[in-house]
Amino acid sequence: MRVYLLSLGAGLLVGVVYSMLNVRSPAPPVVALVGLLGILVGEQIIPVAKHMLDGSHLAAAWRQSHGMLHIFGLLPGRHEQATKRKIDSEPVART
Numbered sequence: 001m002r003v004y005l006l007s008l009g010a011g012l013l014v015g016v017v018y019s020m021l022n023v024r025s026p027a028p029p030v031v032a033l034v035g036l037l038g039i040l041v042g043e044q045i046i047p048v049a050k051h052m053l054d055g056s057h058l059a060a061a062w063r064q065s066h067g068m069l070h071i072f073g074l075l076p077g078r079h080e081q082a083t084k085r086k087i088d089s090e091p092v093a094r095t
Contacts, residue, residue, distance in 0.1 A: 003073075040071045 018025060044067040051061035062068070
């Protein structure tokens with residue numbers, strides 16, 4: 001949840017600076033957000049398609065490619081804590 005609040009705060013700060021400089025944001029907000037959503041979903045097409053070519057149904061291919069985690073990140077709540085513990089416990093390769 002902290003990351004979301006920091007992101008919101010950073011966005012508000014940038015908005016205030018834009019307002020003080022009397023400039024508009026570089027892209028209309030809705031258009032920019034739809035474009036970002038397209039990028040995130042588009043990144044998942046190839047991994048999902050590969051799983052489907054291996055014989056998985058769409059829902060199973062989506063789960064196997066970890067699309068939900070990629071698009072939404074670590075959402076606040078118990079799933080975030082479990083995933084974070086798993087990530088933290090993985091060994092780090094040292095060179």
